[in-house]
Amino acid sequence: MAEPTVARLTYRVPYADTDQMGVVYYANYLVYFERARTELLRLVGLPYREMESRGYGLPVIEAHVDYKASAGYDDELTITGCLAWVKGVRLRVDCEVLLGETLLCQGHTVHAFVELETMRPVRVIPELAKHSK
Amino acid sequence: MAEPTVARLTYRVPYADTDQMGVVYYANYLVYFERARTELLRLVGLPYREMESRGYGLPVIEAHVDYKASAGYDDELTITGCLAWVKGVRLRVDCEVLLGETLLCQGHTVHAFVELETMRPVRVIPELAKHSK
Amino acid sequence: MAEPTVARLTYRVPYADTDQMGVVYYANYLVYFERARTELLRLVGLPYREMESRGYGLPVIEAHVDYKASAGYDDELTITGCLAWVKGVRLRVDCEVLLGETLLCQGHTVHAFVELETMRPVRVIPELAKHSK
C-alpha cells in the first residue's frame, strides 16, 4: 500500500489571528486546516479551483479540533493535512498544526463530495480516492 | 431638504474580534461599517439582498477609518451609517462606531453602483439617491 | 433536578462571514458558539469579563461541529448554548445554530477551568457547576 500524501505548509501568525488572551483564537485553526486541504488537493493534482471548474465541491459536514498548546503573534506555524479515508461519497482530511516540534492541535474535517449544480453527493472520483491512507 | 436617513445598530464584541493588545483589531471596524450599510439599505427600503436579486451591486472602491479610542471584549457598541452623497455612478456611506457616548472611530466607504451581470457602473437608482444628505 | 439554563441570541450574517460558495464559512460557526457561551455565562450571573477579573479563564481544549444546512448573507440566525456537563476541572458547552426552525449545525466545546495567573486547571467553581444539565 502506498504512503499517504501529506501536504505541509508554513504560516506566519498575524496580529489579526490573536485574541486578548494573547494567543491564536480557536476558530482560526479551522482556517489553517483549510489551507492544508488546499495544498493537499494541489499536491495530488486536483487543485480545488480546478475541481470546482469541473463541477465538483467539498462542503464540510463535520469539523473537530483537539487543542494541545497555544500559538502567538509572529509564530511561524507548520500546518499539515492528509486524506484519512474515502468512503463512497465522503472523505476525511486529518490535520495538524505545529510550532517547531510542538504539536499545537490536531483535528479533522469530513466532507461530502458533491456535484455543484445539484449539490447532490456523488462518489468521490478515483483520482482523488487513491490518495487516502 | 429632508433629514438624512441614519441607520443605527448595536453589536456585542466577541473575543474573536479582539487581538493580543486586548482591543478590537482594526480591520474589524470595516466589518462593523458593513453591518451599518446593510441596515441603512434595509431602512430605506432597498435591502442589499433584494438589490442583488434586481441585478445591482455595490463594490467598495475606497475605505477610510480614523481611529479615536479602542473597544474591548463584551463591549456593546453602537454602529451608525448614513448616505453622505450620491454622484452619478458613485455613492459614499459615512459610519461611526461608539461605546456609550464615546466616539471610537469614524470613517466612510465609497462604492460604485454596478450592474452585476457586466460589473459596469450605472447611475445610482433614484429610490436610493434620494436618501443622501 | 433543575432545568438546564439555555442562552439564546439572534445574529445577523454579514457579507464578511460568507465565502465564495455563497454561504457562511465553516469556521465562523465557532465564533457563533463563542457568542452563545458569552451570553450563557452572563445569564448564570458570571459574565466572562468578570470571571477573568476574578482570575479565572476557560481556554478551549476541544471543539466539534456537525454541519447540517447552510446560511447566507443577511440571514437572522438563532444561536443557543447550554452547559452540558461539569467534571472536575472541565466543562462542556453544547451549541446549536438555527435559521427559523431549521437546524443549521450543532456542536460543542470542551473547556478547562484555569487560574489565569498560572494557567493551571482548577475545580470549576460551584456557582457555575450548578447550571449544568
Place this chain on the structure above:
Amino acid sequence: MAEPTVARLTYRVPYADTDQMGVVYYANYLVYFERARTELLRLVGLPYREMESRGYGLPVIEAHVDYKASAGYDDELTITGCLAWVKGVRLRVDCEVLLGETLLCQGHTVHAFVELETMRPVRVIPELAKHSK
C-alpha cells in the same frame, strides 16, 4: 538619500478570505497590510514582537484603502509595505497588494508610536525613523 526599505511577501488567498461575490472581502486587505508591516519591521531589524518587549507599540490611528481590482480564492498575492514618513510621534506605512503585475489595491496606515505602559505617544526611535522614504 537612501532608498526606502520595501518589504515584500507572498500570500495565498484561502476560501476564508472570500465572500459571496466570489472575491476577497474588503476588510481582509487591512490584514494583508498588517502582514506587510510585520515583514517591514523585521526587515529593518526591529521585529514588532521585539519592539513590544522593549515597551513600544504602534496602534493604528488611520487606515485608508483604494480598491482597484479584485482577487479570488487561491490567488497568490504579492503584498508590499514601506515606511512613507516619520513625523515626531507618528509614522505612515504605504502598502500595495498585487496579483502578478496587476495592482489590486493601495493604501496606508498611520500609527502612533507609544510607550505600552502608559499608551502615551513618544518620539519614533531613530533606528526606525531612518528607514523612511
